[in-house]
Amino acid sequence: MRTRDRCLFTLHIAAVLIFSAYSLDICVTDNSGVRCGDGNHVRLTRIQGNEVGHVQKIDTNDTLGSVTLTTLNTKPLVIEAESFLSPEECDYFVQMAKDEGLKESETVLNQPENQRFVLRDHDGNKKLSVREMRHTIQGSFDVFLEDEDILKLYKETGWDKNGDELITNDELKSFTPMMLQAEIQKIVKANPEKHSRMSKQVWLYPDRSKDKVFAEVQKRVAKVVGLPLELIKLSDFQVVSYGIKGHYNAHWDSARVEPKVPCCTRERTKQCRICRYMTILFYLNDVEEGGETAFPVANNSTLDYQTMMEKDLVDLYRKCEESPLKVSPAKGKAVIWYNHFVDDANGWLGPLDEFTFHGGCPVKNGVKWIANFWVKTTDHKIKDLKKMQKFYKASTEKQPKMSKEEL
Numbered sequence: 001m002r003t004r005d006r007c008l009f010t011l012h013i014a015a016v017l018i019f020s021a022y023s024l025d026i027c028v029t030d031n032s033g034v035r036c037g038d039g040n041h042v043r044l045t046r047i048q049g050n051e052v053g054h055v056q057k058i059d060t061n062d063t064l065g066s067v068t069l070t071t072l073n074t075k076p077l078v079i080e081a082e083s084f085l086s087p088e089e090c091d092y093f094v095q096m097a098k099d100e101g102l103k104e105s106e107t108v109l110n111q112p113e114n115q116r117f118v119l120r121d122h123d124g125n126k127k128l129s130v131r132e133m134r135h136t137i138q139g140s141f142d143v144f145l146e147d148e149d150i151l152k153l154y155k156e157t158g159w160d161k162n163g164d165e166l167i168t169n170d171e172l173k174s175f176t177p178m179m180l181q182a183e184i185q186k187i188v189k190a191n192p193e194k195h196s197r198m199s200k201q202v203w204l205y206p207d208r209s210k211d212k213v214f215a216e217v218q219k220r221v222a223k224v225v226g227l228p229l230e231l232i233k234l235s236d237f238q239v240v241s242y243g244i245k246g247h248y249n250a251h252w253d254s255a256r257v258e259p260k261v262p263c264c265t266r267e268r269t270k271q272c273r274i275c276r277y278m279t280i281l282f283y284l285n286d287v288e289e290g291g292e293t294a295f296p297v298a299n300n301s302t303l304d305y306q307t308m309m310e311k312d313l314v315d316l317y318r319k320c321e322e323s324p325l326k327v328s329p330a331k332g333k334a335v336i337w338y339n340h341f342v343d344d345a346n347g348w349l350g351p352l353d354e355f356t357f358h359g360g361c362p363v364k365n366g367v368k369w370i371a372n373f374w375v376k377t378t379d380h381k382i383k384d385l386k387k388m389q390k391f392y393k394a395s396t397e398k399q400p401k402m403s404k405e406e407l
């Protein structure tokens with residue numbers, strides 16, 4: 001290509017880029033009304049938590065009137081709102097979940113990948129102690145056993161041939177991951193609380209049915225968290241119920257940013273990572289005893305996986321009391337946190353806030369109903385803005401043109 005042609009070509013590309021930037025006309029509805037622009041005016045924002053104990057009242061201009069936010073913690077930022085939902089709204093969502101039908105969380109074990117499991121020989125002495133075997137089973141099957149379970153397993157299977165409570169390479173050869181899986185499956189069948197999650201849940205898509213109660217709650221969420229209503233409409237809504245001993249061991253609601261793996265959307269559910277900017281967890285009933293939401297690494301100076309493993313911090317079924325931050329359930333209360341920081345450059349999904357590691361403590365008495373409201377984005381800001389634009393158009397046109405799949 002000659003220099004002149006190359007220049008023209010470059011100019012042409014630049015013109016196309018400028019044209020596409022300016023042709024993007026995005027309108028969103030937020031607390032300052034409807035605002036249109038090229039997309040730069042839309043950024044993910046965070047509620048200002050200031051310091052622990054900080055209280056702010058937000059007028060919602062709806063049947064509820066206002067929502068009061070209290071900062072519970074700053075690392076990670078965790079905010080509580082008593083009476084975010086009215087008792088009637090709570091009952092409505094519980095009923096909706098019952099009508100839809102809840103499903104048991106997985107009690108069938110994961111298949112060990114490639115028929116292998118990762119041995120957790122922490123001290124590298126080529127022998128698995130009882131504790132190392134516990135961690136091996138935890139890492140491979142998401143099942144949390146006690147030392148006595150392991151010893152019982154050795155006794156019943158004869159795997160620990162010399163009875164020294166250590167499993168050597170030779171002893172390991174006498175059983176396969178599939179045999180171990182079958183044994184663990186038996187234990188979990190008899191004791192479902194040993195699984196990392198013991199609950200029933202259902203995904204609800206009330207935004208597809210123009211549900212009025214849900215629409216009002218979405219508006220309230222947008223108002224309180226200060227994000228565009230069109231983004232809130234992209235949220236996922238899941239209702240979960242826990243019976244006695246029901247719990248959910250500590251985890252992250254979103255995944256670490258990995259540019260090569262795309263974010264999951266309602267259309268893309270395979271080979272993707274979960275991207276949930278923030279979590280708004282609603283308690284839909286009063287729990288008699290237990291069922292707190294715990295943040296086991298809140299306010300730690302650093303976050304180190306080795307220590308988390310050694311201290312079994314993930315195991316909220318047993319270690320809940322030790323958590324530095326616990327939120328007690330109460331009907332209508334919401335607890336709010338940000339799974340991700342905001343990327344300064346484009347104002348969209350930034351790095352995972354690993355201190356948001358959290359879970360549900362076991363219910364000791366009564367039942368617990370919650371709803372997870374996950375504000376979803378992807379790390380592709382323009383695609384998200386275009387989706388949001390469809391919601392904006394649907395709300396301004398008489399005949400919404402979105403198909404169910406697009407929603």
Ligand SMILES: [Ca+2]
Pocket residue numbers: 121122123124125126127128129132
């Ligand atoms: Ca060892």
Ligand SMILES: [Ca+2]
Pocket residue numbers: 160161162163164165166167168171
């Ligand atoms: Ca042995």
